[in-house]
Amino acid sequence: MNRFRRALKNKQLVIGSIIALVIVVLGIFGPAIFGDYAKQDLLRGHKPLGTSGAFFGTDALGRSLAARATFGIRISLLVAISVTGLAMVLGTIIGLIAGYVKGVIDGVISLLIDFIWGFPLILVAVLAAASIGSGLLPVIFAVGLVNTVAIARVVRGEVLGISEKDFVVAAKAGGYSTMRIITKHIAPNVIPVALVLSSYYVAVAIIAEAALSFVGLGAQPPLPSLGQMVSEGRNYMRLNHWESTIPGVIIFAMVLSVSLIGDGLRDLLDPRLRTALERARVK
């Protein structure tokens, strides 16, 4: 209860959560409310915001911007959250193993981690698109790889520190199994860090998906995505700027809400963990 009240007092967390809630609701119910995202009407193209029958107006082909944008939210969130979620689980496991076992295994893992960590997500996604072709698959691959590595890196660092602590040494001396020490004594101390960090990486993933779709290497038409909508709309900026403003504002709001939630959660954490997070965000 106390923790809940503290969370409610945290402005960043509250504002971020409210924006996130609105976006998630739009993503879940929007496509059902606003109808078919692919339905064209060439005579009703370039309608501005507030046109009757099409809430956000229409694009060049007369398709409903509201239907397309809300479906785009769904794709963006699906890719960003599910893949980062998976990355969090994998990254935490890899980090726990490397940090606790040490030795050669750790040497190999951390070498790979350091090497991959430095690569920008968008470059990895473009390289993946160069070999497996355009679409959501290279985005998913790149987000998965880079985020797993980034989370493993921080978790490993935390585990190195924690495994020197008295309570772990005592547990070892008490003859507990390695598995039990990792799951009962070490993991609970690193999972909050991995969680907060993941919220930042969701933001990075949203941006990468949008950017890749923007240049044409991400989600392929007819599947709508926010980045692709911004890109299509830019040719009609003078005619009806809403075609790229609406998806642009949505991407901005999504990233902002996730970053605010991340910042808010960080402040609720143990101060010692905050420095680890700051260090992780230098990229």
Next chain:
Amino acid sequence: MRSLLKTVVLTLLLLLASSFAVFAGIRLSGGDVTAARLPASATAADRQLFRHQMGLDQPIFKQYSTYMGDLFRGDLGNSLTNNAKISALAVDKIKNSLILGATSMLLVFGIGIPLGMIASLKRNSWVDTGITSASVAGMAVPNFWLALIAIYLFSTRLGWLPSAGQGGIKYLVLPAFVLSAEGIALTVRMTRSAMLDNLNQDFVRTLRAAGLSERRIYFKHVLRNSMLPIISLAGLRVGQIVGYALVVETIFGWPGVGQILVNAVLRRDYPVVQFFALLLVLVVTLGNLAASIGYTLANPKLRK
């Protein structure tokens, strides 16, 4: 020092491995390279012959060693779409990207550090709140959208700056600012928190007790201590700028490495993709290596 040497050697080995991975990924991909050059009426035998003449039917390790051999002799092959010599293209593209990248790096530190210092000096005032909020927004706004807003505002509406292309310094302003936006925001954030951290350290109290002026403590001692991690990690900014340049160069029609790589991937022009992909992998790896060396040298605890 010995651990640093080990890092350098291992990184170079990983660079070799990843160059092979990228090379193999591009060559072994399902996409049909013959589609780019041969007409739709070409028979299966024609396509097979073309692949044979291009050396694409050889084992991948053989292809890799041939390619690397040619690369070191300066022969980068030709583009599939317009037959241009890649070595002739590369010089210009690299030069353009260097101009844009270097300008962005200057902006990242030249704007980010002073703003971060001002925010830390005026801590908790409206100036600080303004700078901090702007940096949160700067990290959240996707740069391709920022680019469109900037184009709409400064070139479509106000007509001050050109929206795309390359020429004098006027053409550099918008892409350089957009490319550096996130780096500036991050540098502001890092500078502010490092300055505040250092102001609470014992050495500041000691210097105050010794009678040094606040100004001297702030600009000489605290600033120097705060800058070390930020400057030493500059190599990481290289990777970030390379990543975003792929998008920003494409939007502004800036004829650099990022633009040509993205276009080549879209057209499946694999010889072009291959060279520029390998080039960027090299640049990013060297940037990261520089960061890890810089960080080790700047931190006496790690310097053994």
